[in-house]
């Protein structure tokens with residue numbers, strides 16, 4: 232399953248010309264001028280009367296569930312969005328500027344994966360009377376509240392409580408997801424301890440407000456490993472009404488094929504939208520993610536990939552190659568020159584870079600070290616034909 236549509240909130244637009252893949256970028260930047268005032272009632276503090284959204288669009292087209300990313304400033308909201316949906320490398324998030332307006336992103340990977348992500352500025356006070364939070368929460372499927380685990384989380388917890396209780400009153404069907412984020416800096420014991428403490432305090436706050444019925448799900452996440460993809464997978468799965476059917480099909484698939492574990496992946500984001508009912512082992516998930524990279528790398532070498540040269544232009548100035556990554560050097564001659572639109576699509580290049588980032592200035596295709604090592608492992612392993 233490949234991603235057809237992902238929209239970018241930062242004014243970049245890309246179109247991928249491929250038979251089956253279109254990436255439509257919807258932008259909510261200074262150029263848009265729509266109904267955002269309906270939300271903010273013209274409050275310029277939100278920085279977006281020229282910004283973000285068409286709230287009437289539900290009337291004209293399909294209504295997609297919303298996934299809201301909320302939390303205090305610098306908790307990591309935009310980084311999560313960029314790493315998961317734009318393939319930004321985690322280190323690049325160090326240079327992200329603070330978000331000062333709501334950004335909406337359409338993710339339309341397939342008929343199963345279709346939602347909008349709204350990234351809220353940390354400093355936004357959406358309970359200001361001039362801010363129509365009811366309108367936001369009404370169409371929301373999941374609210375992800377991001378807590379920086381490396382910071383003092385007392386303020387974050389009171390903000391979480393306020394957000395959840397308000398949202399629940401407007402829409403009790405929202406799934407409340409708490410990402411205890413940036414856990415890469417913590418030891419395993421410390422992670423568990425933090426999670427327990429945050430869970431206990433959040434539950435106590437809800438109990439004090441006699442709102443025990445609100446269910447919060449907690450995840451330990453970091454953009455520096457696969458935990459953020461796993462957590463997002465679980466969030467997205469809750470928005471897929473066909474999930475039980477998909478799980479059943481995967482159960483049937485593994486019981487009839489002898490395969491140990493099956494995931495149904497959205498290839499580009501590496502979110503898995505369903506798996507069979509056996510428990511998910513993180514290492515298996517990571518291995519599958521790496522194998523997807525291998526397949527993409529190889530299909531990029533042998534498949535039809537009109538944007539490769541555009542990616543090469545981007546990569547040639549940035550790629551730092553390690554010796555281990557120089558497997559399969561291969562001259563690259565047959566790609567058509569990019570159209571003006573393609574070559575101007577910096578968003579497209581950014582997205583392609585992690586997938587194809589192994590093109591050097593001379594046009595040699597080079598695989599990522601992880602791809603090379605996986606291929607080596609696969610080739611060194613004895614092959615037993617089932618027959």
Ligand SMILES: Nc1nc2c(ncn2[C@@H]2O[C@H](COP(=O)(O)OP(=O)(O)OP(=O)(O)O)[C@@H](O)[C@H]2O)c(=O)[nH]1
Pocket residue numbers: 302303304305306307308309310311321323324325326327328329330331351352353354412413414415416452453454455
């Ligand atoms: N160590 C670590 N740092 C992270 C992680 N995720 C994000 N960061 C860093 O946290 C800082 C803030 O990230 P942002 O994504 O800009 O935070 P934000 O919540 O969108 O901030 P606002 O736009 O101000 O609301 C950046 O320097 C990121 O590199 C993580 O998983 N681990």
